[in-house]
Amino acid sequence: MPKAQNLRRHVALMDNAARRVGMDLQEAAIRGALRVDEISDAVVRCTNCPKPDACEAWLMKGPGTKGDLPEFCRNKVMFSRVGAVLT
Numbered sequence: 001m002p003k004a005q006n007l008r009r010h011v012a013l014m015d016n017a018a019r020r021v022g023m024d025l026q027e028a029a030i031r032g033a034l035r036v037d038e039i040s041d042a043v044v045r046c047t048n049c050p051k052p053d054a055c056e057a058w059l060m061k062g063p064g065t066k067g068d069l070p071e072f073c074r075n076k077v078m079f080s081r082v083g084a085v086l087t
Helices: 003-020 025-030 036-047 052-059 076-086
Strands: none
Touching: 003 025, 003 036, 003 052, 025 036, 025 076
């Protein structure tokens, strides 16, 4: 998969994962719960994940909760930290 296409895929996965657990990453950044460079780092972690197909399957399950991220998610800690700040 070309680099740009892979990057777009993982940006979408990350954004969709955030939405699935009730989080808006842009709003988190605006409110100071997440720095823009942290979002960039999270995208890099996501692009290095060997399980994007499993992530897409998880996303198809519908709405979840903040603690509902799959164990394999490389951004689970970041999502949990930001979720705790936003609540």
